[in-house]
Amino acid sequence: MIEPPLVSPDTLSAAYRLLAEAAYRPISGGTDVLVALSGGLGAPPERLLDLWRLDELRGIALDGDALIFGALTTYAEIRRSAVCRDLLPAFVEAAATIGAAQIQNRGTLGGNIANASPAGDMLPVLLATDAVIVAGSVRGERSIPAASFWTGYRQTALAGDEIVVRIRIPLVADRQVRFRKIGTRRAQAISKVVIALSWVSAAPAEPWRSVRLGLGSVAERPIRATATEAFLEGRLPTSDTANTASVRVAAEIEPINDVRSTADYRRAVTGRVLYRLIREAGDW
Amino acid sequence: MSVQFTVNEEPVELDVPGIRRLLDVLREDLGLTGTKEGCGEGECGACTVLLDGAVVDSCLVPIAQVDGHAVRTVEGLAPRRPDARNPATPDNLNLLQRAFLETGGAQCGICTPGMLMAGEAFLASGQAPTDPAIREAIAGNLCRCTGYTKIIEAIALAAARREAPG
Ligand SMILES: Cc1cc2nc3c(=O)[nH]c(=O)nc-3n(C[C@H](O)[C@H](O)[C@H](O)COP(=O)(O)OP(=O)(O)OC[C@H]3O[C@@H](n4cnc5c(N)ncnc54)[C@H](O)[C@@H]3O)c2cc1C
Numbered sequence: 219m220i221e222p223p224l225v226s227p228d229t230l231s232a233a234y235r236l237l238a239e240a241a242y243r244p245i246s247g248g249t250d251v252l253v254a255l256s257g258g259l260g261a262p263p264e265r266l267l268d269l270w271r272l273d274e275l276r277g278i279a280l281d282g283d284a285l286i287f288g289a290l291t292t293y294a295e296i297r298r299s300a301v302c303r304d305l306l307p308a309f310v311e312a313a314a315t316i317g318a319a320q321i322q323n324r325g326t327l328g329g330n331i332a333n334a335s336p337a338g339d340m341l342p343v344l345l346a347t348d349a350v351i352v353a354g355s356v357r358g359e360r361s362i363p364a365a366s367f368w369t370g371y372r373q374t375a376l377a378g379d380e381i382v383v384r385i386r387i388p389l390v391a392d393r394q395v396r397f398r399k400i401g402t403r404r405a406q407a408i409s410k411v412v413i414a415l416s417w418v419s420a421a422p423a424e425p426w427r428s429v430r431l432g433l434g435s436v437a438e439r440p441i442r443a444t445a446t447e448a449f450l451e452g453r454l455p456t457s458d459t460a461n462t463a464s465v466r467v468a469a470e471i472e473p474i475n476d477v478r479s480t481a482d483y484r485r486a487v488t489g490r491v492l493y494r495l496i497r498e499a500g501d502w
Numbered sequence: 503m504s505v506q507f508t509v510n511e512e513p514v515e516l517d518v519p520g521i522r523r524l525l526d527v528l529r530e531d532l533g534l535t536g537t538k539e540g541c542g543e544g545e546c547g548a549c550t551v552l553l554d555g556a557v558v559d560s561c562l563v564p565i566a567q568v569d570g571h572a573v574r575t576v577e578g579l580a581p582r583r584p585d586a587r588n589p590a591t592p593d594n595l596n597l598l599q600r601a602f603l604e605t606g607g608a609q610c611g612i613c614t615p616g617m618l619m620a621g622e623a624f625l626a627s628g629q630a631p632t633d634p635a636i637r638e639a640i641a642g643n644l645c646r647c648t649g650y651t652k653i654i655e656a657i658a659l660a661a662a663r664r665e666a667p668g
Pocket residue numbers: 243244245246247248249250251252253269289290315316317318321324325326327328329330331332333337338339340380381382383406407408409543544545
């Protein structure tokens with residue numbers, strides 16, 4: 219394996235200074251970076267910046283009406299977090315579907331976000347919960363809404379010298395969040411389709427508001443199905459709603475054929491999973 | 503980059519490129535070839551070791567991130583490291599290794615070091631040894647020989663013996 223030089227700064231400000239001086243590829247848990255390096259996928263980076271020692275990027279905390287995750291938060295930490303299990307169980311569910319224990323102990327939320335794979339499993343949940351991604355550099359910090367973070371195939375809104383420092387997920391009263399991942403097996407599977415749906419409604423008989431539908435593996439980047447969201451807005455989870463929504467979402471997405479699945483399968487499954495999520499919510 | 507850590511409680515100090523894989527450091531720099539390389543990309547778990555007690559794929563961990571931490575490999579399981587004078591007899595193995603022998607949990611053996619480490623982490627977690635819990639604990643470890651049943655039996659047997667020693 220090619221072994222590019224690597225530096226491991228101890229403080230965030232030292233990391234920012236290095237990033238401002240030269241082009242470094244950040245490395246957090248390394249579960250994507252090492253696969254690419256040892257598999258010779260793409261041109262190897264000239265230099266690596268190891269973020270693992272930056273304790274400033276760790277921890278899960280409740281801050282008023284939001285949950286804050288340091289970029290280095292691992293899936294294992296999300297699964298263990300009592301506050302996350304209490305306040306955002308769908309996020310814990312999503313973390314539990316990533317890889318297997320070995321990957322969950324090292325892979326980080328910041329790495330999943332910056333890696334910007336259309337199949338990144340946490341990304342639809344971030345879209346469905348109006349998450350804000352906080353990027354940092356020598357110039358300071360800025361907040362980027364998840365909805366504008368992934369700009370194209372493996373492209374993000376990060377500048378070359380910026381890193382993800384934390385993620386802020388607003389907690390909304392009466393919001394429901396649902397997550398489903400369709401893969402080949404339960405562990406170690408890259409998604410064929412991944413869906414996160416959220417809505418606000420105080421009681422089962424109340425129409426849905428603030429509907430968000432985040433989807434992965436159905437386009438060149440993680441997306442929100444905004445036309446389907448608009449259809450669901452103000453509706454009740456009836457069988458008519460479910461039928462029409464499943465047809466709409468299948469028409470709205472632009473999946474591709476690849477080694478993991480076909481476009482037809484992805485359309486059919488996305489529609490069907492959305493149908494089931496609405497049926498479960500409507501309890502019919 | 504100079505790194506210091508422990509392997510099976512022995513201190514190690516090395517000067518190696520910080521990106522070098524823990525797997526290569528173990529096998530090449532330290533001569534600990536018990537840990538195996540299967541896929542080299544995090545899929546198979548053959549390279550599983552414990553880092554501060556948690557399972558990791560050593561093919562995905564850069565050595566810079568091991569600095570100051572504790573590694574446990576399959577060589578650290580047996581109470582006495584087998585050599586010419588102390589062969590790997592059942593007496594010379596730990597509880598989980600003996601259980602693998604008894605149930606037939608190892609065939610060709612390429613997955614076994616990783617399976618043992620995943621099994622050790624499971625035993626240490628103190629979870630009840632139900633079938634789904636054991637399956638989840640070894641979900642990141644592939645075996646092409648045993649069909650998994652004997653491995654699951656081995657881990658369950660070790661868990662039961664751990665509960666009721668003697
Ligand atoms: C066997 C296996 C199974 C997997 N299963 C899944 C799965 O089920 N679902 C899934 O979504 N993913 C999966 N992955 C992919 C991977 O584990 C995740 O994307 C993980 O979250 C990456 O995090 P990391 O910290 O390891 O990232 P790294 O490999 O360290 O980095 C990934 C990318 O992000 C950049 N980066 C990292 N941190 C930052 C930061 N803070 N700021 C800016 N850039 C940064 C790096 O430069 C790199 O380009 C799997 C990987 C493997 C090897």
